Amino acid sequence: MKTKLTNLLTAGAIAFGSATAVHAQDQGLLDTIIERDSLLCTGHNGSYLGFAEVDGAGEWQGFDIEFCKALATAILGSPDKLQIIPLSWAQRFPAIQSGDIDVIIKVTGWTMTRDTELGLQYSRPYFIGPFYVMSKTELGATGIADLEGGVFCVNAGTTVERVLTDYMETNGIDYEPLAFEKGEELRAAFYAGRCDAIAGFGPFLSATRVNADNPDDFEILGDVLALEPEGIVVKQGEDDLLDVVNWMVSALLMAEENGVTQANVDEMKANPPTASVGRLLGSTPGVGTRLGLSDDWAYNVIKTVGNYGEIYERTVGEGSRYKLPRGLNNLWSNGGLLYPLVLD
Template sequence: MKLKAIGLMLSSFLACTLSTHSYAETKDDVIKRGSLKCGVSSDKMGFSYINDQGKWSGMDVDLCRAVSAAVLGSPDKVEYITTTSKNRFTSLASGEIDILSRSTTWTVARDAKLGADFTTIWFYDGQGFMTRKSLGIKSVSDLNGATFCLSPGTTSEHNLADYFSARGLTYRSVVFEKTEELYSAYQKGRCDALTNNITGLAARRTLFKSPDEHVILPEVISKEPLGAYVKQGDNHWRDIVTMVGYALIDAEELKVTQANAKELASQTKNVSIKRLLGTDGDLGAALGLTKDWALKAIQATGNYGEIFSRHVGSNSPLKFERGANALYIDGGLMYSPPFR
């Protein structure tokens, strides 16, 4: 019995030691390195791409900038590493990147099998279809027997197979690992249609030589909650990345903006705002961060509504409606846990 008790004590000690090491592993490595390694896509307008000024831009990019501000004190200490749909989780598991912020769908299989943990839902999306207007296709059923350009290992590939099989439809596929090759092949007529998240299709269409010659069909065939992943097992790092995302969502609800955050931090009497910005209590200590971690993140990127508007909403070329990505008080699905 004594040996059993000692064994249990040792197991508990080792678990705590491993947990502490896991905590130190990513956050401390980021601080020691002085930069955050962010895995992104290189060509998804509105989410992660290089803009006309030669700078990384988009909603996924801003999430990394906010994490960098919260952890390192500056949004500019980010190293962007381009990943593909095929190598993104390998890059995360190997430590090549600290965050995978690449409009990646949260699924049970990915959480359970790929050595990765999901953080905050950053964008609610759904899978749709795009084809050339000249083909006269009005709905997905008209694509029976069509050829699709696809990326391997994506939820889009699996959803297409499930959807067509359930309806007795058939299709042929041409597979491309690199996104740019896939879209280039589609524009050259090597396939009849594309299927991807609707935001991705709409963003890519803006880059086509003749965008008006391509149509996005009305059907939406899946739920695609998109967001960032971190390496599995580092619970504190997951907490940090998750809560940075939630802080930006909470900031929108509390009407804390990039412009007024600093003033509110010193002058507001609203206790919810004070707790978020670090002037009441010390939520930062629980995350291993400074008191003003959320203030720094908001100052770096603005709140969630500002990020959405700037990159994909009313102030962007994409002009997406908020829809499910509106705050819950406005009929959407976005809200954060209480900051207390």
């Protein structure tokens, strides 16, 4: 109701050529965050491997948490101004509507229902969630088709179950499904040899593999069962905040593309090798004011969390326990699906 009203007002105001009047009347969430001087971001009620975990000292870490930090740094200049609110999966959408959180960064797939009916707005995907199949090395399978007739274990009632069924039906592969309620049970069954293969989200499979007594006994196959593009979610109508989110993701990718890292960002800012790096890091002004932020926001972000590749390697990639290959989450120039927007 309120969003419709706002939209109507905005439309009317634009028609009369004075969009600013509306902004003055209805304070956007971005301004609220700046005023509150803290960003409320999603955590987890437990953990989601690689994306949101709690270390021994009770500190949050993981891929999603790094993006929360990046956003807090972009808007408020410091990752300490971030408040992680623990939430279950089911809670995230009501919580963003009621204002308990400002953004959802919680491996949230971009689906039509969520985008249209729940009154949410998605950023461009910041992670391409792949579903894979892992099998025993001794079976010598190179693709899913080689496992015809085998026992496939999955978590009951999850997206994975549906995705596996779809894939097998489409490709006409016979298999025997075996469902488990909890991740622990699924793993134990796989280690014990009850399953020829398990299907699941990339990081879960990697964790299962590295935790085996002998990780080389298991192998993640290259075939992708399905993709889920994960976006950062804001409430419908928070355009200013969404702009910041989109450009934050883009800045992280652009930094990687141009070789700007946490280590060399100071040097790059002082002597930008190209004009676009200069614009990105605020050596040439303009990157901040257009978003309502300071001109060094992207510099601060990279200084704090590094570029996209560094975040990936540190939390789920080679530098972490999960050793999840970049795969589709690589830059377009390296065979992936990610690309920065144009910073002019």
